[in-house]
Amino acid sequence: MSYTLDVRDLADLARGAALLGTGGGGDPYIGRLLVEQALRDGPGTITVLDPAELGDDDLVIPTAQMGAPTVMVEKIPRGDEAVAALRALEVHLGRRADATMPIECGGINSMIPLLVAARTGLPVVDADGMGRAFPELQMETFSVYGVPGSPLAIGGENGETVVIDTGADNKRLEWLARGIAIRLGGVAHIAEYAMSGADVKRTAVPNTLTLGLRIGRALRTAREEHRDPVEALAETMSGTLYDKVRVLFRGKVVDVERRTVAGFARGSATLAAFEGGGRLELTFQNENLVARADGEVRCVVPDLICVLEADSGEPITTEGLRYGQRAVVVGISAPDLMRSPEALAVFGPGAFGLEVGFRPVEDLVSL
Template sequence: MRFIGKEEIENIAIGAALLGTGGGGDPYIGKLMALQAVEDYGPIRLLSIDEVPDDALIVPSAMMGAPTVMVEKIPNGEEAVAAFKAMKEYLGKEIFATMPIEAGGVNSLLPLALAARLGLPVIDADGMGRAFPELQMVTFYLDGVSATPMVLSDEKGNNLLLNTINNMWAERIARTATIEMGGSVMLSIYPMDGKTVKRSAIHHILTLEEKIGRTIREAKERNEDPIEEVLKLTNGHRLFKGKVTDINRKTEEGFAKGTATIEGVEDYKEDECFLHFQNEHLLAETKDKVLCSTPDLITVLDSDTGMPITTEGLKYGARCVVIGMPANPKWRTPKGIEVAGPRYFGYDLDFTPLEDLVNKEWN
């Protein structure tokens, strides 16, 4: 066990935005919520996975909805507490700890803020190792864990408890409810015991996020290239460099969907990169080839600072570097690709691992 304070939160916010592949909610909002909670209630206990009892009740907490909505509809913190308390009352059992459901801006930091307020520990693990747009796109689902019972809470005080026949129905019903509740809600979801968390979760994700944030910050202090340092840390690859010349983005069916066009510079001059996203970046391609596709990670970084840029933060004229990172092996299984591969999102191509695409380009 160790404690998470303000410096750790600052670093985690950067790393979460990077692993969030453009989604997971506004990292700035999540950071402010976590910093305020630490200011009010003190440091947060972070548990390694082996410190969790097998029979302990673990309830992840998260935001659901379009990241673009959160820019104007900022949570006040009470929504997450209400969802958590409603889950506890329904299950009739003390909750041992919470954890992130994904690596993403607000969704890595919301559980920290909630844990500080409730005096609970946070587990150093999550269910994606990145961010994905739909509720069933978690490693827990790959192992047959139910998303429900699930509680949705909004800023008006509405609570909705769901019990569904499977996780696909949980996504459909919860997405419709989220739209009616204003486009974003807070969740308590995937309640499970410690043994299941150990088997199904992706371990040490908050530690990795903190390390990424610290790496970027320290590289800038040493006047080194932060992007190169991140690539070393994540086994990533530089895919494209340029400036954003067009952004087509709309909030539709509870998601922020769109395409960004990046005009190449330097080694990529005379070429264009097209980024397709649904909350998160799902496909990076040029006119001639695929650069990277889901479930591998695609992230946009500011070319000068190395700081991640979210899908709602992409703007015309932004100078950026697109990087790719390999997904956790759980996502490269046949079921993982079925659940979150390019064909699930309507792209007419099979998943090819990032390293194979890169090696093909080099050869």
């Protein structure tokens, strides 16, 4: 069902999107401030469009930010770069968009399409192509199920535009766009995966903006009511496409190793158990990719590995990890369309160079 979103929903959505970001996707806080500003300056509300209500021939142009989350928190966007990218792609295609959409529901990319919507009046489709956050542009259910990312348009902070077309080769598209993102200072705003309403219904993970909003509300309410955030999270996920929630570990951050390299934030973090000698190691490339407890895999990409502050339930991003934080690490099952062999080939552990096979979190960790 379609509905309108207003400024009071943004804090909850940002919290839920941070959780779906699985440590990456960029901190949605800055995106939220930009959307709030645009809503105050403009229409006041944003239409969230259920994908089921899209016309098959509607043109949907997703918008996003790409870059290292470590840079995103230091280099604040001007606010109109993603609109410029959308407009450049419209000119290139010779057609106006009927709606925008996230390519990624986790992290700041839950907010960028809202910013475009608030500035242009376009509705935002309640769906995305990652069902979480991933570090590279070809890691999309759109791509897995046959929608090309090309042509892709980039809008920079000085009004520059770049349009890249690599045909069906989405990995090459990522490679070239990342080159421009690096030269723009580590972050670029993009419009890509332009597609018909029919293709959205066929290839997107549905209702993920609404899911982010519900997760954020649940975590806030749990805190207000002094309830266990993981319990509230499990209740929220029940009945959705993400219905298995497992506690992987509870402990304290004792080591973080992180570097920004080739346009990504790469590294690892170690947590020590509150009680006993157990340790959990997280490996990340922007997002958490694998969690190993005492060397044994507990959860692996594309299943979601989320680090929450133990008391408040507030999600912690990989660039926000600090020595001494008390955390609970949660694994969440990815939707089935993200666990197919075609999907695992694009964003399973092998796609990140991990020498680990995919196993569902519900098989690795019992309730």
